[in-house]
Amino acid sequence: GNSVTQMEGPVTLSEEAFLTINCTYTATGYPSLFWYVQYPGEGLQLLLKATKADDKGSNKGFEATYRKETTSFHLEKGSVQVSDSAVYFCALTTFGDMRFGAGTRLTVKP
Amino acid sequence: DAGVIQSPRHEVTEMGQEVTLRCKPISGHNSLFWYRQTMMRGLELLIYFNNNVPIDDSGMPEDRFSAKMPNASFSTLKIQPSEPRDSAVYFCASTTTGQGNYGYTFGSGTRLTVV
Numbered sequence A: 001g002n003s004v005t006q007m008e009g010p011v012t013l014s015e016e017a018f019l020t021i022n023c024t025y026t027a028t029g030y031p032s033l034f035w036y037v038q039y040p041g042e043g044l045q046l047l048l049k050a051t052k053a054d055d056k057g058s059n060k061g062f063e064a065t066y067r068k069e070t071t072s073f074h075l076e077k078g079s080v081q082v083s084d085s086a087v088y089f090c091a092l093t094t095f096g097d098m099r100f101g102a103g104t105r106l107t108v109k110p
Numbered sequence B: 001d002a003g004v005i006q007s008p009r010h011e012v013t014e015m016g017q018e019v020t021l022r023c024k025p026i027s028g029h030n031s032l033f034w035y036r037q038t039m040m041r042g043l044e045l046l047i048y049f050n051n052n053v054p055i056d057d058s059g060m061p062e063d064r065f066s067a068k069m070p071n072a073s074f075s076t077l078k079i080q081p082s083e084p085r086d087s088a089v090y091f092c093a094s095t096t097t098g099q100g101n102y103g104y105t106f107g108s109g110t111r112l113t114v115v
Helices: none
Strands: A003-006 A011-014 A019-021 A023-026 A032-038 A044-050 A056-059 A062-065 A075-077 A086-093 A098-100 A104-109 B005-007 B010-013 B019-024 B031-038 B042-050 B053-056 B065-071 B074-079 B088-095 B110-114
Touching: A003 A086, A003 A098, A011 A019, A019 A104, A023 A032, A023 A086, A032 A056, A032 A062, A044 A062, A098 B042, B005 B088, B010 B019, B019 B088, B019 B110, B031 B074, B042 B065, B042 B074, B053 B065, B074 B088
Parallel strands: A011 A104, B010 B110
Antiparallel strands: A003 A023, A019 A075, A032 A044, A032 A086, A044 A056, A056 A062, A062 A075, A086 A098, A086 A104, B005 B019, B019 B074, B031 B042, B031 B088, B042 B053, B065 B074, B088 B110
């Protein structure tokens, strides 16, 4: 079945540091891939997406590239801010429900 | 658009009581999903509906859990009787069938505490 594996957290960085959160997937067919962000006390918000191989999703300085050959969709940001502190979820969907990774908690310190 | 609306935001109930969680999806969306989030298990899909019809309820943990979608603008998740291990945050999400690659829109969740 479909599944997503994320790097375990928590991740703690200083402001302006480079961020990478690894995500790999297993899927039948051709999944669409997503990153969601969850701030404290809130629901998940779509951060970015990619629907086919080699697509790059980007939003708010975050980027992720759909790599079919390595079945990966790693999240990156060149310079994190304190306001980026949240839990990040990698997810995939084919034709049915969406499957989420376990989430990675990011804390950015001033 | 007001987004996906869930109520109540918080619910505290005693073990054995019936609990009903409510969700209003985004107008025009025809797929609706109920998720449960806990520290131990992360996000678990409980059930999803397509055009008001339950498609997959294999994630519903026990017969104590039931969900309905009587029309396109309303769904409920009911737990009867509730138990302390049901304490979690329950999220509702919606999207448009066939356009799931646009992602889901989540509500703000209902934090359930069963004492």
